[in-house]
Amino acid sequence: MRDDPRLPTSSHFWRSPLRGTWFTAVLGLVLLGGISVLFVTGLVSYAAYNPDLSPVNDTTPDKGVLGFYLFDWPAGPSWLYRLSQGVHVTLGVVLVPVLLAKLWSVVPKLFTLPPARSVAHALERVSLLLLVGGVLFQFVTGLLNVQLEYVFPGSFYPLHFYGAWVFIAAFAVHAALRTPMAVRAVRARRRDEAELEAPRPAPATVSRRGALWLVGGGSLLLFATTVGQSLGGPLRRTALLAPHGGSDPGGGPNGFQINKTARYAGITRADTHPDAWRLVVTGPAGTVRLSRAELLRMPQHSSSLPIACVEGWSTADQWWRGVRLRDLAALAGYAGDPPDVLVESLQRHGAFRRAALRANQVSDPRSLLALYVNGEELSPDHGYPARIIVPAAPGVHNTKWVGRLTFGDL
Numbered sequence: 001m002r003d004d005p006r007l008p009t010s011s012h013f014w015r016s017p018l019r020g021t022w023f024t025a026v027l028g029l030v031l032l033g034g035i036s037v038l039f040v041t042g043l044v045s046y047a048a049y050n051p052d053l054s055p056v057n058d059t060t061p062d063k064g065v066l067g068f069y070l071f072d073w074p075a076g077p078s079w080l081y082r083l084s085q086g087v088h089v090t091l092g093v094v095l096v097p098v099l100l101a102k103l104w105s106v107v108p109k110l111f112t113l114p115p116a117r118s119v120a121h122a123l124e125r126v127s128l129l130l131l132v133g134g135v136l137f138q139f140v141t142g143l144l145n146v147q148l149e150y151v152f153p154g155s156f157y158p159l160h161f162y163g164a165w166v167f168i169a170a171f172a173v174h175a176a177l178r179t180p181m182a183v184r185a186v187r188a189r190r191r192d193e194a195e196l197e198a199p200r201p202a203p204a205t206v207s208r209r210g211a212l213w214l215v216g217g218g219s220l221l222l223f224a225t226t227v228g229q230s231l232g233g234p235l236r237r238t239a240l241l242a243p244h245g246g247s248d249p250g251g252g253p254n255g256f257q258i259n260k261t262a263r264y265a266g267i268t269r270a271d272t273h274p275d276a277w278r279l280v281v282t283g284p285a286g287t288v289r290l291s292r293a294e295l296l297r298m299p300q301h302s303s304s305l306p307i308a309c310v311e312g313w314s315t316a317d318q319w320w321r322g323v324r325l326r327d328l329a330a331l332a333g334y335a336g337d338p339p340d341v342l343v344e345s346l347q348r349h350g351a352f353r354r355a356a357l358r359a360n361q362v363s364d365p366r367s368l369l370a371l372y373v374n375g376e377e378l379s380p381d382h383g384y385p386a387r388i389i390v391p392a393a394p395g396v397h398n399t400k401w402v403g404r405l406t407f408g409d410l
Contacts, residue, residue, distance in 0.1 A: 008111040017201035019105050023208045024196055025182035027102040027215070032175055032182075034095045035135075039168055041088035045310065046161070048073045048081050048394050053340060053356045054410040057397075060158045066165050075364040078317075078391035082308035085394070086230025089312025092142050093226045093241065097218035099139060101211070103132065105196065131174050134167025146242070146311045148259065155351065232257075232306060232316035242313055253374030254382050256315045257307070260400070262380040265347040267401050272346070272385050279369070279386060283332025283407040292385045295371060298323045303366040309395035320389045322370040325362045325405075332407045338362040340410040343388055346401040355397040356410050357390060366391045369402060 005012035047070040051058035060067060074080065110132070116122035141163065145156045152159065206214070228235035229242035236242075236257070270276060278289040302321045308314035329338035339359050347353040361367055367390045371378065378384040383400030390398060 008108070009113050011108065011199055013111075014108040015198050015200060015202040017198065017204040018206070018208055018211050019108070020197045020208065021185045023211065024102065024105040025185040026212060027098055027105060028178065028182045029186065030098050031095065031102055032179060034091060034098070035171060038088060038092055038095075039164070041084050041091075042164055043070065044084045045081075045088060045394075047071060048084070048392075049397075050356065050358050053358060054342070056342065056354050056356045056410075059351070060161050063161070066161075072358055072360060073392070075361045075367065075391050075393075078305050078366070079308075080392040081394055082230065082306055082314040082392075085308060085310060086227075086312055086314065089142075089146055090223065090227050090230055092139065093146070094219045094223045096139065096143075096222060097215045099135065101215045108196070127170050127173055130166065130170040134163060134170055137163045138167050148311065157351070226312075229313040230308075232314050236313075239313070242311075253376035254379035256318060257313055258381050259309060259311070259395075262384075262401070265345075265350065265401065267346055267380065269380075272380065272401065274385070277346075277385050277403075279402065280404040281328055281332050281407070282405070283329065283334060285331070285333030288331060292371065295323055295369070295386065299327060300371075301365070301368060303368055303389065303391070305366060305389055305391050307389075307395045307398055314395075319374050320368055320370040321372040321375075322368040322386065322389075324365060325357075325367045325369060325388075325390075326365070328369060328405060329362055329407050332405070334407060339408050341408075342404075342406040342410060343397075343399045343402060344404040344406070345399050346403045352396040352399070355388075355399050357388075357393070357397065361390050361393060362407075364391060369405075 007013060049057045050073050051060075051067060052069040058067065110128070116125060138160065141152055141156060141160055144151060145160070150156060222241065225238065225240040226242060227239070228237065229239035274292055278291055279295065281288045281290065300321055301324050302319060304317045304319050306315050306317050325341065326338045329341065337359065339362070341357050341362050343355050343357065345353045357367075368388075369386050370383070370389045371386055373382060378387060383402070386402045387400040388398050388402060
């Protein structure tokens with residue numbers, strides 16, 4: 001049955017003349033560079049959450065040595081997270097045609113029989129399954145997260161975290177074994193009849209170079225319809241494949257991107273009414289409860305900052321106005337250098353209704369408890385009556401509908 005041309009286990013089943021060592025090697029080298037950048041920017045994104053800043057920011061269970069902490073995430077430049085996560089998401093989308101072409105080019109090897117000719121061959125097949133399964137899992141869950149479609153079981157954050165380490169281990173082994181051969185194949189255009197090329201190829205309708213141009217054109221099209229989400233401003237309208245890429249957040253000062261509306265978060269007018277809402281600030285000096293009117297009587301400061309989210313989208317710089325976090329830390333009893341702060345939202349449920357910020361983020365003069373944006377009160381969807389805005393922080397740490405600030409070492 002192995003030689004039955006009607007079955008994928010037969011080499012005669014696969015007749016495309018495009019498959020070959022050179023074609024596969026070119027795609028593999030592109031993925032080697034691209035996936036390496038994805039892994040590095042993924043680690044950078046992990047660092048941006050300040051994962052060892054109390055269990056609030058990183059609830060990944062049993063991460064052990066895999067959860068090593070990189071460095072304290074800086075508060076500047078303000079576009080840092082916007083750049084790193086924009087590269088991570090945009091490059092991930094752009095590599096999809098390359099990944100699919102690479103998997104197509106080697107798919108006959110997945111059906112070769114016998115499944116294991118030796119112990120070494122069995123280990124190679126297992127690593128290949130981990131490699132293919134891992135890369136598909138990472139790309140699929142990442143793309144679903146970008147589109148805000150959480151159809152997979154469990155939380156995206158730990159799933160993507162553990163999936164990344166399983167995949168990168170298999171990827172590193174595969175790259176170490178195959179990269180020298182791929183480089184030689186590209187340089188010499190070596191043909192490998194036994195492994196990849198069809199023994200009885202069908203008539204060619206396109207050359208291998210033409211196929212590579214087709215893959216590159218697909219990647220370029222995805223780049224053009226994705227990158228605008230990371231640049232913000234008018235170019236956001238070109239981000240047809242981005243979350244909310246085709247929707248209009250409205251006009252006016254509050255007319256910029258949001259993911260989570262007040263209705264979705266369960267925030268009602270009764271929660272935010274001036275007669276009911278108070279900001280609770282806690283520190284060594286005790287607990288202070290401040291109305292919005294009292295916050296407005298404190299010194300007001302302005303910052304021009306974007307919002308950048310893990311899904312890869314970001315806004316243009318918005319003009320925020322409110323009370324500096326370090327002034328609120330002083331009110332709580334920290335007259336000198338401010339400490340970390342735990343920020344809690346009025347939102348009652350959800351993974352990011354609380355966020356912890358580093359002392360360097362609190363002390364930055366651009367870090368605000370914002371009350372206004374672009375000269376107008378915050379809209380309910382943008383966090384009225386007050387929200388956090390911190391330079392270079394992931395969007396989920398710019399907590400909306402703030403109800404409590406607890407200053408102290410976390």
